[in-house]
Amino acid sequence: MNSVKLLFLALKYHFDAQKSNPMNLIAGTIGMIINNLIVLWGLWVMLFDGKPNGGYLTIYFLSLNAMITIAWGSLLFFVGGFRSLGEYIEEGSLEPMLSTPRNPLLLVGISQSSTPALGDIIQGFCNIIALVFLGHHAIAGKTLFFAIASGIGFLSLFILAGSIPFFVKRGNALAQLFIECNLSLSFYPSGKIFTDYGKYVLLLTPAAFTGLLPMNAIEHATLMNSSITLGASCLFLFVACRVFGMGLKRFQSSNSMALRN
Amino acid sequence: MKNSLLESTSFHTRHAWFNIREQFSDIPTALASNALIPFFVWILSRVWERFNSHQANFTLNEIIIYIAITELLFMTFVRLPSLNRASGDFSLSLARPRSWLMTSFSGFFGRSLGGRIFMLIILTFTIPLLGAKAGDIFTASLRLFILLPWLGIIQGLFSLFFANAQVLWHQTNYFLLPFGKIFLVLGGVWGPIADFSEPWRSFVLKLPPSDIFFQPAYFCIKGHFYQTTPTEWVLRTGVLVISLVVINIIFFRVAKERHQAFGG
Numbered sequence: 001m002n003s004v005k006l007l008f009l010a011l012k013y014h015f016d017a018q019k020s021n022p023m024n025l026i027a028g029t030i031g032m033i034i035n036n037l038i039v040l041w042g043l044w045v046m047l048f049d050g051k052p053n054g055g056y057l058t059i060y061f062l063s064l065n066a067m068i069t070i071a072w073g074s075l076l077f078f079v080g081g082f083r084s085l086g087e088y089i090e091e092g093s094l095e096p097m098l099s100t101p102r103n104p105l106l107l108v109g110i111s112q113s114s115t116p117a118l119g120d121i122i123q124g125f126c127n128i129i130a131l132v133f134l135g136h137h138a139i140a141g142k143t144l145f146f147a148i149a150s151g152i153g154f155l156s157l158f159i160l161a162g163s164i165p166f167f168v169k170r171g172n173a174l175a176q177l178f179i180e181c182n183l184s185l186s187f188y189p190s191g192k193i194f195t196d197y198g199k200y201v202l203l204l205t206p207a208a209f210t211g212l213l214p215m216n217a218i219e220h221a222t223l224m225n226s227s228i229t230l231g232a233s234c235l236f237l238f239v240a241c242r243v244f245g246m247g248l249k250r251f252q253s254s255n256s257m258a259l260r261n
Numbered sequence: 262m263k264n265s266l267l268e269s270t271s272f273h274t275r276h277a278w279f280n281i282r283e284q285f286s287d288i289p290t291a292l293a294s295n296a297l298i299p300f301f302v303w304i305l306s307r308v309w310e311r312f313n314s315h316q317a318n319f320t321l322n323e324i325i326i327y328i329a330i331t332e333l334l335f336m337t338f339v340r341l342p343s344l345n346r347a348s349g350d351f352s353l354s355l356a357r358p359r360s361w362l363m364t365s366f367s368g369f370f371g372r373s374l375g376g377r378i379f380m381l382i383i384l385t386f387t388i389p390l391l392g393a394k395a396g397d398i399f400t401a402s403l404r405l406f407i408l409l410p411w412l413g414i415i416q417g418l419f420s421l422f423f424a425n426a427q428v429l430w431h432q433t434n435y436f437l438l439p440f441g442k443i444f445l446v447l448g449g450v451w452g453p454i455a456d457f458s459e460p461w462r463s464f465v466l467k468l469p470p471s472d473i474f475f476q477p478a479y480f481c482i483k484g485h486f487y488q489t490t491p492t493e494w495v496l497r498t499g500v501l502v503i504s505l506v507v508i509n510i511i512f513f514r515v516a517k518e519r520h521q522a523f524g525g
Contacts, residue, residue, distance in 0.1 A: 035439040042446030047312040050458030
């Protein structure tokens with residue numbers, strides 16, 4: 001209960017901070033919306049407009065884009081600190097978070113809020129409205145629902161990748177590469193690019209939890225598919241938290257002294 | 262007057278040369294920051310193969326080289342650390358006998374050229390692993406090498422424009438991402454504009470981004486420009502360069518008038 005209260009307090013704090021500089025908030029949000037719209041239009045022109053089966057693929061991509069932007073944007077806006085977990089470990093900022101009775105992961109999450117991420121969330125909801133406007137109500141609803149699964153996938157990815165510096169020296173650069181690769185694999189319509197073996201290989205990457213499985217569930221929404229998607233995302237989160245826990249036991253204080261011969 | 266011009270030219274040439282060499286000073290970090298490019302080349306060539314290969318404008322071998330070149334040009338286009346370095350130097354430069362515009366420009370030019378040469382070396386070794394033919398990569402690299410100085414001037418002027426804007430309005434930073442995306446999409450970085458559907462293809466070909474990303478990459482793989490002649494391309498990019506020079510001078514003058522340095 002205390003953790004929920006703390007989460008709301010942190011949100012209020014971030015909101016107040018962003019409200020105090022409205023020009024930054026407006027510029028960041030508008031900048032991100034323009035950015036997302038250009039990407040959406042560019043990929044549509046390049047891949048789907050006037051191409052065989054382009055109509056269906058446009059709806060598929062609109063839904064994928066909505067799911068990813070809502071999941072990614074919400075995480076960065078509300079608990080943006082997870083994205084910087086690797087940096088915190090490497091630079092020693094995690095240390096003060098370990099000296100309180102709170103869960104360190106919660107403290108990491110609420111430590112930051114990304115202003116431009118609000119643009120991602122708005123963009124995602126605009127896509128949902130576009131899907132409803134085009135008559136695809138069911139897909140719009142399922143997209144919103146499975147954005148939760150994708151969000152859990154991204155959260156797990158941040159924790160898993162962010163834990164790399166526990167095990168590898170200067171591992172934050174590797175963590176960022178890992179996150180970027182998986183974001184690209186989730187953002188492009190990978191489910192429609194790779195077939196057969198390629199798809200199986202993709203299922204072994206975190207992009208399966210953030211993009212492939214939720215999109216599969218949106219396309220073929222059976223109880224089985226939905227359960228597998230949500231179950232797999234929760235399992236991934238569990239594994240990521242366990243890896244973080246294991247890494248935490250190896251954590252060395254950034255100012256620890258060492259004797260040398 | 263003549264001596265002063267010669268001295269100034271010599272200084273800015275050495276400054277550009279220093280910035281070219283700087284790109285090779287920390288190879289492990291440079292390798293780590295460019296590690297994703299082969300991955301992007303791989304995924305974008307697969308995207309093209311799935312959605313656009315039926316148009317038969319290119320082969321997979323050509324597309325791999327095309328995307329490698331456009332990624333190389335884009336990843337070294339307008340970069341925030343470079344802009345921050347230039348705009349951060351603005352106040353100090355007002356007390357120096359050197360022109361901030363020229364010093365920043367020679368820095369941008371050197372960093373862009375050095376970064377591009379470095380990436381070209383990496384890609385020459387990595388993209389054969391993705392399926393591109395070594396002979397074609399070598400030919401394309403030589404063609405790109407001819408265009409790099411001219412493209413470096415255009416890139417330097419665009420960066421200078423943003424550095425000027427950053428001095429004038431701090432919020433400009435937020436628009437750097439969409440600005441980059443405009444060039445990414447309209448420049449055909451993800452895939453050749455020749456594969457775009459009409460009427461978008463004709464429209465996009467008329468815009469400056471296609472002249473600085475798509476046309477050079479197309480020239481590198483095919484040996485000629487797409488639906489235009491070399492003279493026309495040089496003229497189009499020349500007009501762009503002149504426009505950017507004029508805009509930069511105007512912005513610099515306004516920035517100098519409005520600038521307020523804060524004391525410590």
